[in-house]
Amino acid sequence: MSENVRVRFAPSPTGLLHIGGLRTALYNYLFARHHDGEFILRIEDTDQNRYVEGAEEDIIKSLKWAGLGYDEGPDINVEGKYGPYRQSERSEYYQKYAEQLIEEGYAYYAFDTAEEVNDMRERLQKSGNPSPKYDAITRMAMKNSLTLSKDEVDRRLEAGEKYVVRLKVPRRETIRFEDEVRGFVSFESHGLDDQVLLKSDGLPTYHLANVVDDHLMGITHVIRGEEWLSSAPKHILLYEYLGWESPKMAHLPLIMSPEGGKLSKRNADKLGIPVNVRDYIQQRYEPEALVNFLAFLGWSPGDNREVLSLDELISEFSLDRVSKSGAVFNINKLNWFNEQYLRSRLEVDLLPEVKEIIKEYGFDGYSDEFIMQVIKLMKERAQLVNEFVSQGQYFFEAPQAYDTKTRKKAWKDNTGDLVQAYILRLQKMNEDDWEPAKIKDELKNVLAEKEVGFGKLALPTRLAVTGMGFGPDLFQTLELLGKDDVINRLKKAVSELG
Secondary structure (H helix, E strand, O other): OOOOOEEEEOOOOOOOOEHHHHHHHHHHHHHHHHOOOEEEEOEOOOOHHHOOOOHHHHHHHHHHHOOOOOOEEOOEOOOOOOOOOEHHHOHHHHHHHHHHHHHOOOEEEEOOOHHHHHHHHHHHHHOOOOOOOOOOOHHHHOOEOOOOOHHHHHHHHHOOOOOEEEEOOOOOOEEEEEEOOOEEEEEEHHHOOOOEEEOOOOOEOHHHHHHHHHHHOOOOEEEEEHHHHHHHHHHHHHHHHHOOOOOEEEEEOOEEOOOOOEOOHHHHHHHOOOOEHHHHHHOOOOHHHHHHHHHOOOEOOOOOOOOOOHHHHHHHOOHHHEOOOOEEOOHHHHHHHHHHHHHHOOHHHHHHHHHHHHHHOOOOOOOHHHHHHHHHHHOOOOOOOOHHHHOOHHHOOOOOOOOHHHHHHHOOOOHHHHHHHHHHHHHOOOHHHOOHHHHHHHHHHHHHHHOOOOHHHHHHHHHHHHOOOOOOOHHHHHHHHOHHHHHHHHHHHHHHHO
16 A cells, blocks of 8 residues: 555544444554554544543543554644644634535525424424435525525624534435445435534534544545444535545444344443443453454454454454454453453563452452462463452452352261361371372372262362362462461351351
8 A cells, every 4th residue: 555544533522432432443543553654533522512521531541551552643742734633623624614615505504493494304204204304405495595695694694693504415416435344335415414514603513524634634544433334425525525535434344232233331231241441441351352352343364363462463454354244242252352361461460450459359468479379370260350359359368158059069968077077187287298289188088088089078178268169279279378277267167067
């Protein structure tokens, strides 16, 4: 690709960054880096009614957490002609090009009130039109600069009367373009409304601001979600009317719920799927795992590989391998990815994070050496770093309760006697002998003496010491907990479970 690639991620600060937004940012980032191009962050904040305080900061934090560094953006001062990178600071450009469109006959002033437009739509619906629009037919019965005299239009403008600027969509025209993901796409103009370009408050709508900014910022490829596909013909018209070459467009497949339909907050909450990037940060997902997972939600390298680093994703990424159909969000698959990345981390690198989690649980007084041993034992079992403590809580305190299902399975009428026999043998062990093989030998001695199978004592011992029926190697766990703690927990279990 010979041209200098420039792509942008252009979210609106109307809430926390959605997981789908992060995937869009990721695909833009991968495409830019693959072609040695530039990746730009632009904040589309012209909808002041929906603006959420702190949303921009959340977007920036989320991108940086995910490792998606951008070359230009609202917090990166770049000398040149492309900034500023907040649309609220670019109003002069939108006004200029809206006026150009009006002067050249491609847009017009509309003085209708919101009530008058709603009345028009209601009348058409009652007459059998299921999707009434302000278009080439209905505009002729409304109050705009196409139906009013020039003197009347001038009078209204001079009087400061409120107006919007609308795009003059042709009545019969096929708008066709090649999408980098979907191939050739066409729309009939009679299905489009005369889109508002400038609102009555003087701020642009997404459509005008998007086109103007993409052109002025030298964007070569617009890579965005499928939900914007229906807006593409309006953007193609604007490029044509302004005399500009349109960037190449690629519309990404939807992220789908496992139950069908687009993944929304409502169905995601029901399924226990976090939808905001901040939730994944707070739950301490590995950023590399989330990025790897999202890359495969609508794209693949064309072979059986699944675990790819960010550099490998950059090397492999291309738009021609992006799927046209929606990709189902599988939280179990994400957790599998997270498990792979968690296991690849060094114990010493995990130590500060696990110490922080231990502190949040209210445990203290544990040495780094002890915590490192916990990490080693739990590392092959945990999918999330939180689970080093949430599933290994027994390393830091004796169990307060015993798993009911395991208790029914493991603790029989004679189990207390078996455990008591094991306690007696453990009490006679020297501290120097307290190591996994010898602890296990003493258990085997009880089994031989009582003529019972391994599970008859091993599972009750695990239950007594951890409160659970599963976990890392039992005898390494007993070694780490120490002789006195283990014996006390076994005695407590005999007392409470019989």
